[in-house]
Amino acid sequence: MSTHASHDSHGAGSAPSGPKRIRPYQLVIGLGVFMALFTVVSGIVPQFTKWHDENDIMREPFGGIPGPLQIAFYTVVPIFIVWSAWALAQRVRNWERGGPDRRRTTTKNIAHRLADFRAGVYMRTLLRDSAAGLMHSMIYFGFLVLLGVTTTLEIDHQLPERAKFLHGKTYMAYSFIGDLAGTVFLVGIVWAVLRRYVQRPYRIRIKTKPEHAIILGTFFLIGATGFLAEGVRIATEGTQSHEKWSFVGYPIATWWDGLGLQTLERWHQILWVAHVVSFLIFLVILPMTMLRHMFTSPLNMYLRNRERPKGAMKPMPNLAETSLETFGASVVEDFTWKQLLDTDSCTMCGRCTSVCPAHATGKPLDPREIVLKAGEVMAATATHAHITPPIGVDREISISANSLFERVTADEVWSCTTCRACDEICPVNIEILDKILDMRRYLTLMESNFPAELGNAYRAMENQGNPWGMNQGERADWAKGLDVKVVDPGEAFTEEYLYWVGCAGSFDDKNKKVTQAMAKLLKRAGIDVAILGPSEMCTGDSARRSGNEYLFQMLAVPNIEMMNGMGVKKIITQCPHCFNTLKNEYPQLGGMYEVIHHSELLEQLIDSGKLDVSGATLEERVAYHDSCYLGRHNDVYMAPRKVVGSLKGVQVVEMPRNGNMGMCCGAGGARMWMEESIGKKVNDERSQEALSTGATRIATACPFCYIMLDDGVKAMAPTMGIDADTIKVADLAIHVLDAIEAGENRLANPEAPLNASFS
Numbered sequence: 001m002s003t004h005a006s007h008d009s010h011g012a013g014s015a016p017s018g019p020k021r022i023r024p025y026q027l028v029i030g031l032g033v034f035m036a037l038f039t040v041v042s043g044i045v046p047q048f049t050k051w052h053d054e055n056d057i058m059r060e061p062f063g064g065i066p067g068p069l070q071i072a073f074y075t076v077v078p079i080f081i082v083w084s085a086w087a088l089a090q091r092v093r094n095w096e097r098g099g100p101d102r103r104r105t106t107t108k109n110i111a112h113r114l115a116d117f118r119a120g121v122y123m124r125t126l127l128r129d130s131a132a133g134l135m136h137s138m139i140y141f142g143f144l145v146l147l148g149v150t151t152t153l154e155i156d157h158q159l160p161e162r163a164k165f166l167h168g169k170t171y172m173a174y175s176f177i178g179d180l181a182g183t184v185f186l187v188g189i190v191w192a193v194l195r196r197y198v199q200r201p202y203r204i205r206i207k208t209k210p211e212h213a214i215i216l217g218t219f220f221l222i223g224a225t226g227f228l229a230e231g232v233r234i235a236t237e238g239t240q241s242h243e244k245w246s247f248v249g250y251p252i253a254t255w256w257d258g259l260g261l262q263t264l265e266r267w268h269q270i271l272w273v274a275h276v277v278s279f280l281i282f283l284v285i286l287p288m289t290m291l292r293h294m295f296t297s298p299l300n301m302y303l304r305n306r307e308r309p310k311g312a313m314k315p316m317p318n319l320a321e322t323s324l325e326t327f328g329a330s331v332v333e334d335f336t337w338k339q340l341l342d343t344d345s346c347t348m349c350g351r352c353t354s355v356c357p358a359h360a361t362g363k364p365l366d367p368r369e370i371v372l373k374a375g376e377v378m379a380a381t382a383t384h385a386h387i388t389p390p391i392g393v394d395r396e397i398s399i400s401a402n403s404l405f406e407r408v409t410a411d412e413v414w415s416c417t418t419c420r421a422c423d424e425i426c427p428v429n430i431e432i433l434d435k436i437l438d439m440r441r442y443l444t445l446m447e448s449n450f451p452a453e454l455g456n457a458y459r460a461m462e463n464q465g466n467p468w469g470m471n472q473g474e475r476a477d478w479a480k481g482l483d484v485k486v487v488d489p490g491e492a493f494t495e496e497y498l499y500w501v502g503c504a505g506s507f508d509d510k511n512k513k514v515t516q517a518m519a520k521l522l523k524r525a526g527i528d529v530a531i532l533g534p535s536e537m538c539t540g541d542s543a544r545r546s547g548n549e550y551l552f553q554m555l556a557v558p559n560i561e562m563m564n565g566m567g568v569k570k571i572i573t574q575c576p577h578c579f580n581t582l583k584n585e586y587p588q589l590g591g592m593y594e595v596i597h598h599s600e601l602l603e604q605l606i607d608s609g610k611l612d613v614s615g616a617t618l619e620e621r622v623a624y625h626d627s628c629y630l631g632r633h634n635d636v637y638m639a640p641r642k643v644v645g646s647l648k649g650v651q652v653v654e655m656p657r658n659g660n661m662g663m664c665c666g667a668g669g670a671r672m673w674m675e676e677s678i679g680k681k682v683n684d685e686r687s688q689e690a691l692s693t694g695a696t697r698i699a700t701a702c703p704f705c706y707i708m709l710d711d712g713v714k715a716m717a718p719t720m721g722i723d724a725d726t727i728k729v730a731d732l733a734i735h736v737l738d739a740i741e742a743g744e745n746r747l748a749n750p751e752a753p754l755n756a757s758f759s
């Protein structure tokens with residue numbers, strides 16, 4: 001069952017042939033029924049066994065609670081548990097509308113799955129924002145411990161006298177832990193109230209709905225009534241000294257001094273009922289509000305591991321031969337079940353919004369809204385039951401058809417730079433980028449609804465084999481006079497590496513210098529390489545990221561057939577987009593190669609001594625800009641920094657947003673070929689950040705980043721009172737060669753300046 005099977009219009013809800021399998025939503029109902037029956041049985045058994053703990057230091061289950069209230073408890077609570085499970089199952093049934101997705105647990109991925117689950121449950125991703133992470137941890141773990149405390153009391157209630165353990169010092173420790181958990185829980189709730197309604201950060205303020213007040217109010221009621229009921233119970237029992245371990249409940253018990261026993265018993269019953277009612281409210285709102293993420297988010301994190309690399313798009317069949325009638329995603333059923341689970345796992349925290357470069361510069365895109373809007377359409381078009389949207393929506397918003405584009409606009413989809421910052425920061429591992437790319441596939445392949453400038457790039461890729469629209473015969477012109485071998489596709493490839501130059505490195509004037517610098521460095525290191533020259537075509541990255549799978553396959557298949565026929569095994573590339581496509585996506589079409597980015601290779605060559613930088617000198621302040629497709633898509637962060645840091649005299653400075661939190665240059669996702677007419681230019685925003693570091697050189701490791709930042713620095717430096725001519729933006733290969741040649745020049749001419757530049 002493949003991921004591209006999601007295009008089957010019947011989705012996962014169609015009945016497969018063969019024996020019937022229990023469906024996920026049925027498992028949820030079954031689990032709810034089991035929990036309800038267990039609760040009923042736990043209430044019935046003690047009525048017959050009459051087992052009682054005679055120890056003086058203990059707590060009597062349902063002490064002071066009359067029989068009718070106990071019967072009501074064991075009757076009403078199971079009913080609410082079943083209802084809550086049924087309501088949650090209807091949401092699960094809604095996910096089943098989606099197509100298949102390979103997320104099975106196997107011996108190979110179980111370790112990753114458990115690690116992802118632990119990371120989520122332990123709030124590791126949330127703790128990136130220490131304040132919000134600590135607050136959520138206090139609420140979550142406080143609630144879980146309180147649930148465990150209640151469960152422990154009920155377990156002890158079921159045991160025979162000899163097996164009962166909740167007495168003496170164990171009971172005192174139990175009381176202390178319960179009050180500690182309750183305190184942590186309530187402090188977390190109060191903190192959440194202050195954060196949402198007093199501090200009001202922008203990303204939280206814009207999505208605050210009435211249901212948030214209901215959730216926080218319910219939680220506060222659970223905690224407060226629990227402590228008050230405990231205090232009155234202790235007062236009713238005569239404030240015995242061992243109850244001092246209930247360090248919150250015991251002081252509360254003193255509030256009731258002077259009241260008669262009957263009054264205390266009545267208040268205990270009232271507060272106990274209030275506590276139970278608050279729990280019943282919790283069971284009601286659990287499946288209906290965003291509170292459901294207590295279950296869906298850990299499940300989503302457990303299912304994070306997938307078969308394809310995170311830098312690869314979902315595979316599609318050969319479009320020249322397929323019988324599929326529609327491509328991409330336009331209706332709910334075009335998404336996979338995992339993508340639909342995503343919409344019910346969202347915590348609405350807005351972290352994705354806070355790091356989106358498009359949103360930050362005034363574009364229509366808000367990644368959180370993509371998830372929530374898809375969830376709204378899914379909920380509104382459910383036919384099996386009434387399903388609430390992921391979060392409350394304004395009344396004037398109506399959804400009349402099962403189309404994602406009822407709520408999502410084309411401008412939102414095309415604003416995305418595919419930088420993957422939203423996916424990387426999401427604390428519950430929601431895959432937002434996949435949804436955007438699937439919708440792009442539909443808009444491009446089915447509607448031809450794409451920015452006009454993309455049409456020019458498409459025609460250039462189709463006719464000239466590159467988006468620059470240049471003559472393929474000029475691909476190797478950069479190599480004139482550099483003693484670089486150009487191989488013919490008909491030859492057997494005998495060199496160690498194929499140097500995949502890429503379109504930018506072959507045709508763009510700035511990036512030709514990168515290619516030339518890299519060729520010189522490879523020659524210095526004695527690396528055996530060759531290039532394809534005119535036979536190399538665009539890898540198809542821009543075509544695929546803009547939804548044109550047909551054009552991607554038209555470019556990729558001949559490239560793969562050529563390299564496979566030649567026997568190519570290892571590839572060097574300086575373009576992260578080529579790197580990602582060759583390494584992560586060509587295997588989907590049969591192209592299996594060992595691909596290395598030039599920053600990684602330079603790191604290896606410097607570490608091994610093959611590339612001698614012992615005399616390389618560059619007395620400059622250098623800021624490195626992380627390429628999204630090298631960093632977040634492929635987790636290469638340190639190699640470029642180590643390369644720059646290996647040069648003597650260099651002072652490496654970091655931009656405020658760096659590493660996996662780095663900001664995009666604005667060119668990814670085929671945005672390189674589109675006009676940026678809405679809001680501030682992304683590259684201007686990033687260039688300002690780079691200039692604010694006081695760097696005299698800005699290092700890149702991507703041809704698109706080089707172009708965008710160079711243009712941005714020229715535009716923004718004057719507005720910041722900086723002479724643009726004093727700032728050099730270049731690929732790290734140029735910086736390394738500059739440093740090596742500067743060191744050699746210094747040895748040859750001791751009076752020469754140290755910051756000589758390669759040109």
